[in-house]
Amino acid sequence: MKLSLLLTNGDDAPLFLETLRKADAQGLEAVWLAEGGGLFPNPAVAASAAAVATRRIAIRAGGLSLPLHNPIRVAEEWALVDNLSRGRVGIAFPFYDSGVETVCRLWRGEAERVPDGEGRSIDVRILPQPIQGELPVWLADAPAAATLGANLFLPGPKGLEEAVVAYRAAGGLGSISMATSEIGLWDVDRLDALGVGEVAFRVDLADARDVLEMLHGR
Amino acid sequence: MADDLSKRLAGLTPEQRELLLRRLKKEGLTVPGEESPDVPAPFALDPGPEPEPSDRPIRFSLFFFSDGGAKSPAESYELLLESARFADRHGFAAVWTPERHFQDFGGLYPNPSVLGAALAAATDRIGIRAGSVVLPLHEPLRVAREWAVVDRLSNGRAGLSFASGWHPTDFALKPDGYADRRERMFRGIETVRRLWRGEEGRLEPRPVQPELPVWVTCSTNAATWTRAGEIGAGVLTIIQPLPTLAERIARYRAARAERGLDPEAGRVTVMVHAFVGEDEEAVRARVRKPMTSYLRTYFDQYGFLAGGNSLQGVSESDIDTLLAVAFEGYFSSLSLLGRPDKGLRLINRLRGIGVDEAACLIDFGVDAPSILEELPALDRLQKESGGVKPPLGKVSEETPD
Numbered sequence: 001m002k003l004s005l006l007l008t009n010g011d012d013a014p015l016f017l018e019t020l021r022k023a024d025a026q027g028l029e030a031v032w033l034a035e036g037g038g039l040f041p042n043p044a045v046a047a048s049a050a051a052v053a054t055r056r057i058a059i060r061a062g063g064l065s066l067p068l069h070n071p072i073r074v075a076e077e078w079a080l081v082d083n084l085s086r087g088r089v090g091i092a093f094p095f096y097d098s099g100v101e102t103v104c105r106l107w108r109g110e111a112e113r114v115p116d117g118e119g120r121s122i123d124v125r126i127l128p129q130p131i132q133g134e135l136p137v138w139l140a141d142a143p144a145a146a147t148l149g150a151n152l153f154l155p156g157p158k159g160l161e162e163a164v165v166a167y168r169a170a171g172g173l174g175s176i177s178m179a180t181s182e183i184g185l186w187d188v189d190r191l192d193a194l195g196v197g198e199v200a201f202r203v204d205l206a207d208a209r210d211v212l213e214m215l216h217g218r
Numbered sequence: 219m220a221d222d223l224s225k226r227l228a229g230l231t232p233e234q235r236e237l238l239l240r241r242l243k244k245e246g247l248t249v250p251g252e253e254s255p256d257v258p259a260p261f262a263l264d265p266g267p268e269p270e271p272s273d274r275p276i277r278f279s280l281f282f283f284s285d286g287g288a289k290s291p292a293e294s295y296e297l298l299l300e301s302a303r304f305a306d307r308h309g310f311a312a313v314w315t316p317e318r319h320f321q322d323f324g325g326l327y328p329n330p331s332v333l334g335a336a337l338a339a340a341t342d343r344i345g346i347r348a349g350s351v352v353l354p355l356h357e358p359l360r361v362a363r364e365w366a367v368v369d370r371l372s373n374g375r376a377g378l379s380f381a382s383g384w385h386p387t388d389f390a391l392k393p394d395g396y397a398d399r400r401e402r403m404f405r406g407i408e409t410v411r412r413l414w415r416g417e418e419g420r421l422e423p424r425p426v427q428p429e430l431p432v433w434v435t436c437s438t439n440a441a442t443w444t445r446a447g448e449i450g451a452g453v454l455t456i457i458q459p460l461p462t463l464a465e466r467i468a469r470y471r472a473a474r475a476e477r478g479l480d481p482e483a484g485r486v487t488v489m490v491h492a493f494v495g496e497d498e499e500a501v502r503a504r505v506r507k508p509m510t511s512y513l514r515t516y517f518d519q520y521g522f523l524a525g526g527n528s529l530q531g532v533s534e535s536d537i538d539t540l541l542a543v544a545f546e547g548y549f550s551s552l553s554l555l556g557r558p559d560k561g562l563r564l565i566n567r568l569r570g571i572g573v574d575e576a577a578c579l580i581d582f583g584v585d586a587p588s589i590l591e592e593l594p595a596l597d598r599l600q601k602e603s604g605g606v607k608p609p610l611g612k613v614s615e616e617t618p619d
Contacts, residue, residue: 011423013370017339038423039370041363048332049339049371052299070391076319076328083291084336117389117396124390127318127325128291 001188002029002198003215006062006179009038010205016046017053019208024054026216032062032092032179032200039205042069044077051085060090060136062179062200063155066099072114072126074099075106079130090136092153092177096144100137104148107135138177146172154178154196164194183214272569277311278600281349281489281577282327284512294326297586298333299340301593308597309606312345312377313337314454314577317352319388331364338372346372349454349489349577350381350435352388354395354402358409366414366425374426379433379454379487380407404445407432433487438462440469447473452485454577457552463488464571471572485574492554492578493588494561494595501556502549508583509548509555510541517544554578558599565603576605 005023010016016039023031031050033043040046043061050059059081064074074091082089093100106112107130111123138153139145142163145152151174152167154160164176177198178191191199203211282298302313315330315337327333330348337346346368351361361378369376382403383389389396412418414430433454434446446453447470457463471481491509495501514537554561554576565576578596580589600606 011370013373017371039367041367041422042331042360044329044332045335045364045367046371049335052336052339072319072391073329077332080326080328080332083295086292114390115393117386117393117399119393120386122387122390124320124387127320127328131292 004030004200006032006200006202008034011038020050024057030058034062063094066097071099071102082130087131092138142167146170152176274569276605277575278605279312281314306341306344314349334368347377350379352383353380353406354399358406362413369425377431381435443470444473457490467572487575489577
């Protein structure tokens with residue numbers, strides 16, 4: 001089972017960088033940054049700092065609500081972080097929006113037709129070119145994740161089995177990650193049996209140090 | 219070299235020649251002996267009158283704007299981070315990165331807050347600044363929050379220059395922001411400042427600096443300089459003929475005084491190409507090609523080559539001639555390219571007309587290893603200029619390089 005952190009809130013920047021370095025050294029799979037409060041109004045910003053502070057850990061957006069962001073901007077910014085991290089980024093979207101597909105197309109280098117400032121229709125492509133040819137994407141919506149060929153991201157253990165079944169039934173072949181706030185209450189055998197490959201511990205930045213200690217050696 | 223240029227200039231028709239000289243003059247470039255078309259060399263930039271000796275302090279910073287010189291984006295970012303670490307250790311004031319979209323030229327910089335966060339994590343005391351955020355493309359709240367994150371990550375080192383944008387393509391990000399972009403920018407600046415101060419409710423995250431250091435990106439448009447002065451912002455501009463620059467700075471400081479602000483406290487930052495080296499000819503050979511292609515883009519943008527109809531039909535080789543003249547002008551006296559004594563002369567002139575900071579454009583196309591090799595020479599020039607502040611105690615001694 002791969003173990004990860006899902007950081008929420010917290011504006012203590014030194015603690016953020018220290019947490020990232022520890023998680024990196026401890027061999028965690030990923031740090032997910034939840035869009036929202038603290039240092040994460042736009043997770044790409046903190047992710048960029050994380051990229052230069054670490055060597056191997058994956059750095060991902062945990063729940064990017066696309067209607068709030070322009071897909072072009074999301075693709076550009078995460079392509080930048082992909083370069084800084086040498087190909088370690090990924091994004092989880094909480095629900096399906098057509099923007100998810102736009103982000104993926106732009107990531108591959110395809111052009112998007114949009115109006116410019118003078119109302120003309122133009123084709124735009126993003127720069128920089130990312131390191132990874134395909135953007136690793138997770139969706140919380142099981143049927144949509146399967147249809148898009150995305151991975152499945154479950155925000156909690158509730159409804160886990162149903163979601164996994166729906167995902168596989170719809171032809172989902174990707175990996176399955178699950179977030180949880182309850183560090184003690186998980187059953188590896190059950191998760192293994194369901195094919196959950198990653199558990200991400202949702203934690204406020206202020207408590208991340210303790211969680212890392214508990215995960216140490218597991 | 220100059221002989222070759224003389225021949226090419228002599229080959230222009232009188233009309234083309236007159237046009238070229240007029241346009242060069244507008245850029246502050248003159249060809250001594252222009253009354254006598256047969257002897258156009260040597261080429262020199264009109265430096266204006268010798269400035270009064272000045273003990274005005276001047277700071278140096280690094281300014282990134284291009285992706286020139288590296289083989290891949292990842293390699294370009296390495297150069298950026300390495301250069302920033304060097305500048306951080308050697309007392310440079312800041313590292314600036316721009317915002318650009320959809321173009322190969324500078325395609326590394328979609329959002330300076332994202333790159334700024336990486337620079338913040340990689341350095342300890344250098345300023346982390348955007349040059350510039352194209353404000354009409356963004357919601358002010360988004361800008362304020364992202365830069366508050368950078369301010370926290372850098373422990374209070376963030377700074378922002380704002381631009382109104384000019385390319386309709388960039389506005390694919392916000393098509394309705396184009397028509398009134400200038401007013402949108404000035405309105406947005408006030409909103410960002412109020413948000414930063416917490417006057418619109420508590421900003422999350424809370425920034426470290428109580429007041430956001432703000433610049434306005436100005437070209438030669440006099441009205442923008444005045445407005446920047448009136449709102450108490452600094453000015454970020456590109457090097458231009460010094461008499462023009464001096465006039466704009468005076469105008470800017472007067473506008474500050476008019477509003478009861480200390481005129482001298484307003485910060486004027488001037489971008490200037492930098493590649494310092496003892497061997498003048500070696501540097502010239504190295505920078506000619508990338509500088510010429512930079513000048514071509516620059517003149518294109520401002521309609522210098524294509525604007526109006528008079529240069530239409532001018533052949534590629536005549537354009538080459540014009541660019542060759544412009545290059546010589548920049549190389550000889552409007553850049554920090556070449557010998558340090560020559561660079562020091564420009565720095566002293568800039569101090570004399572009230573410039574506070576030389577933002578060195580180093581990534582205009584020279585290969586990455588050479589740029590890094592050259593940085594110690596730029597640092598020596600900085601120190602000779604008095605343009606370095608002693609470390610702030612955080613870093614106790616300089617790391618030798």
